[in-house]
Amino acid sequence: METEPLETEPLETEPLETEPLETEPLETKPLKTKPLGTSLPEILQERARTQPDRLAFRFLQDGTSDQAVDWTYHELAVRAEAVAAELGRRGLDGGRVVLAVDPGLDYVAGLFGILRAGCTAVPSFPPIGKRAMARFLSIVVDCAPDAVLTDPRFSGQAGQFDEQLPGGSPQIEWIFPGEEFYLGTGKAAAPLRLADQALLQYSSGSTGDPKGIVLTHDNLVSNCRVLEAHLGMEPDRVGCSWLPPYHDMGLMGTIMLAVHGGWPLVMLSPVHFVQDPYRWLKAITDHRVTITVGPNFAFDLCASSIGDDELRTLDLSTLRQVFCGSEPVSGATLGTFHERFGPVTGFNPSSVIPCYGLAEATLFVSGKPEGEGVRTEWLDGTALELGEVRRAPDREAAGAVGVVSCGVIATGHEVVVVDPDSAQPVPTARIGEIWVSGPNVASGYLNRPELTAKTFGATLPGRAGQTYLRTGDLGFLLDGELFVTGRLKDLIVISGRNLYPQDIEDSVQKSHSALRRTAAFSVRSTRREEEEVVVVAEFRGTPGEFAAEEGRLRERVTAAVTAEHGVKPGAVHFGPPGVVLMTTSGKIRRNATKAAFVNGSLKAFPPSPAESQVSVR
Known part of the structure; x- marks a missing residue:
């Protein structure tokens, strides 16, 4: 099938766009952009009004370009308005709604519809399989939603699921939308409403003790703004993502960022990627993608599973920004990926942006500066074991350990490295716990006041009124850049x-x-x-x-x-x-x-x- 090229004409200048910002390390100047308050639902509404026919999303239904479905901003806005209207009709506007739809365009419409209705969205995954069901159940018990919006194929399991809820749990309304749900009645859209709590983000780890991170609309917009400040504005930007839309990197780092920035995003299901990692790189090739993102294991999978015949069909020369967001980022993985794909596909290793972030900070904390190569510091391994940062003579020195830089700190944010026991900043060239402060940092955990105070309310001597997020990650600062060495609990x-x-x-x-x-x-x-x-x-x-x-x-x-x-x-x-x-x-x-x-x-x-x-x- 001949793939239709994505639109790449320059974006119209409008008040929603932000000017490129100067990125500075550590504590930085305030953002020079529109004050927080313009929400993502409002931005989508404005794009649908001023750029109705511009492509917003292209979903590869089978993981290939043979079955691509396109939505413009107008089409997305119509479907989001229909979701909001249906939630209002059911009396759910302003409530809490778990979104457990399969990855795809309906997920995006559901998300923006929930937000538009003044509800709090709880991104989740469909409850497929024993482990996923246990995880899903733990989230529902923790957040006590008013409704669950999920795929019709689960309609026969609702009663069985309700039986597993603890006694006394509030009644949950199950919504199983068909195509008509997303098309609405054609009536005028109801006025847009915004909840104080925009999103409850659950991390992807434990099933036994889920923690709902409370994110506001200001948090979500702040994350988009600092990422755009880091990236700069490019009129021909085209994104691609296979990441699960219920995780912070896939949701805030691709879907929301694309709507905020006004550039098209090519999406494929994470299942299709795992089945055949070649599909990700082929989508980049087919649609001339300029920006994409993946965790460390995705680059490993591509390097180990894509054969020579497939390799010769790829063109990765259009990529200008490739975010790698596993902490700590593996220099060996990045090197192997470049060795495999650089010579044949035109892949530029300087396009890789090692970055650091976490859901408690909405997503983004730091990333490699634009236009520079990946920085690896070779350190004395013996000193590192003692918590000291000391450069090795060279990478071939006995015991030398390579640590990849996660770049400069997000504009308007501050990172401090602190002794986790004494809660005092560590001296230069020492490893400690990474603490973060700034508008990306969430307000806390849902219904966990003690844990919220401990995690989000950390303070430092001489900084009255300033609170910090304790990340639980270990690292150090060197020359204004952040290096992540591991998890405090995994040490x-x-x-x-x-x-x-x-x-x-x-x-x-x-x-x-x-x-x-x-x-x-x-x-x-x-x-x-x-x-x-x-x-x-x-x-x-x-x-x-x-x-x-x-x-x-x-x-x-x-x-x-x-x-x-x-x-x-x-x-x-x-x-x-x-x-x-x-x-x-x-x-x-x-x-x-x-x-x-x-x-x-x-x-x-x-x-x-x-x-x-x-x-x-």
Whole structure:
């Protein structure tokens, strides 16, 4: 099928656009843009009025350009107004609505319709499968919504789901929209309303203790504005995303950003990407995409799964901004991706923008400066284990560790690196917890006053009235740029040394080509009354192939960890793909994997006499 080119004519100048801003490190000047108060539903309404025929979204229904569906700003606005009208007709305007629609254009219409109706949107995923259902149930119990907007195929499960709710839970109205739901009656749209709480964003991790992050319309617009300040304005910008629209990067970092900036976004389902990562890069090629985003694992998947014949069909030369938002960003992953795709596709490595963000800050905290290459600092590994930042003589020096910069701080925001125990700023060249302040930072967690005060209400001496978000992430500042080294809770402490699990995982994965994903953590050993490192690794192969390779695998993993990190693993557990537990956004769930290891529920190949595991308590 011949792919219709996306519109790339210059955008009309209008009050909604923001002028490019000067990005400065650390504490910066206030934003020089329209005061917060113009919301995303208002921006969509204005775009539909002034640019009704301009392409807003193109959805690849089967993951390819063969089945592309286009919506203009007018078409999106009509459908959003229809959703808002139906919510009002049901008396739900101003309430809380869980949005659990399949990724696609109806999801976008549902989102903007909920916001337009003055409701609080709760982005979620359809409850497909046991784990997703448990996660969905935990979100519903936590936020007590007035309604759930989900796909008609779940209509037969509503009663079964209601039965799983705790006794005394308020009645939930289930809405199963058909096509007519999104088209409305053709009547004049009701006046736009805005709720104080625009969005409840749930992170992608634990199912047992969900925390709803309360985001306002000002938070959502602020995130768009600082991202645009970082990116600059480009009249021919075209985006592409396969990211789940219920996660912060996929929602605030692509869908909302595209509407705010007025540029078209090509979308495909995350399922279609995972089935065949080639589809993402082919969509970039077909639609001459200039900006895209993906977590670390997505670049790994592309490099390992796209064959030579497919490679020759790709053109990535149009990409100018490629956000990589896993923390910490892997320099090895980025290098492998460039080696694979740079020479043939025209991929420019300087287009990659390592960045750092989290849902508690709406999304964006820092990113690589425009036009510069990816910066990697090679540090003395021994010093790093002691929390000190000391440059190694060169990358080939013994024990040198590469840490990728996540760039300069978002305009109008401040980052401070703090000792997590004393709550005092650390001296220069020390690692500490990353604290953030600025208009992107959320107001807190839903119905969690104590946790909100602890996480969002941190203070520093001499800064009266200033509060900070404690991110739980470790890192340091160097030359005005932020470097993220890991999670505070994931840190492995052995004999007073700080070991970062991702470094151990990287060593394990490189030790043998058949290893897919790995997780490293520590447990308390009853044999030596101290912490020991445990490695869990996925083996790509059959049980017979594993049995033949097990001895060699165990030797290589043990040797790699011992040689590179000075500690011998107390246990190495191998299993089939899926043994390393992951969030729905592709991050390793180390604590969950650890819990499954300790209680013996991790997947495993048939045991062999050579396998030994540490005794834990």
